[in-house]
Amino acid sequence: MKIYTLHTKQNLPITIEEAWEFLSNPKNLKTITPDYMGFKTLSGDEKPMFSGQIIQYIVTPVLGIPMKWVTEITHVMDKKYFVDEQRFGPYALWHHKHFLKEIPGGVEMEDIVDYKVPMGILGQMVHPFLVKPKLTEIFDYRREKLIELFGEYKTE
Template sequence: MKTYHLKFEQKLPIPLAETWDFFTSPLNLAKITPPDMAFKVTSVFAPETKVYPGMLITYKVAPLFGIKLNWMTEITQVKEHEYFVDEQRFGPYAMWHHEHHFKEIKGGVHMTDILNYAIPYGPIGRLANTLFVGNEVNKIFTYREKAINDLFGLYKEV
């Protein structure tokens, strides 16, 4: 199984505690996901719910061609104000391991996403990744960067 590795970095002009509060709330994920993915958290959470190790989160999502799929991730690791990890337990990928890292910097936070994923179906999956899945994953993170900038503003070097 071929695994793909992506890394995305972004600086936010807000305090670490505010950044952590936003990104560790499962209900905020829809705010930074492209609308055409029809992303919806289907787990029931109170608005103040924050991620914790062992937390299962279920979604409905249409990652390609508008086809709605069920997706379940588990939060496997959390180190408050530093990082958390989500891993797919059920969904469209053969493997999905997504690390979210946060580091306080002067004037804000440096956020790093490290994503490792694999597509099922062997050679057909590799071809699908080359033709469209890889581009779609990159589009999600490009959209996310813009949405985060719209929500919190642009980071300015201090």
């Protein structure tokens, strides 16, 4: 069983409160997801984030085929981190940790995604040229969208 990890960090020129308000609101996930993914929340985004929250989405990750994705928010520490785990969806395993940390002039946002592709050895064979590049593209889009929304972090 091969488990892959995607690890990204991004600094934003906003307060920890602004970052938390935006990033912990499930309704904002659509804003930072590429349009071609056909991302739509079906349920679970009516309340502020809490441990045990179940959120249902429709996504179109491959070949324009819509797929249901169900995640659970398993851990939340206000203005520090939250974790979402897939309960049903395109991955054999999806465990996504979101960390926020105050830094001079802004906030550091860190994402660590541990995931396993389905279909055993076949999934592992397509991972390098299908799954990994798609995930990288989605997180690159996220990075650019957050810069567009909040500005670019400047170091002195």
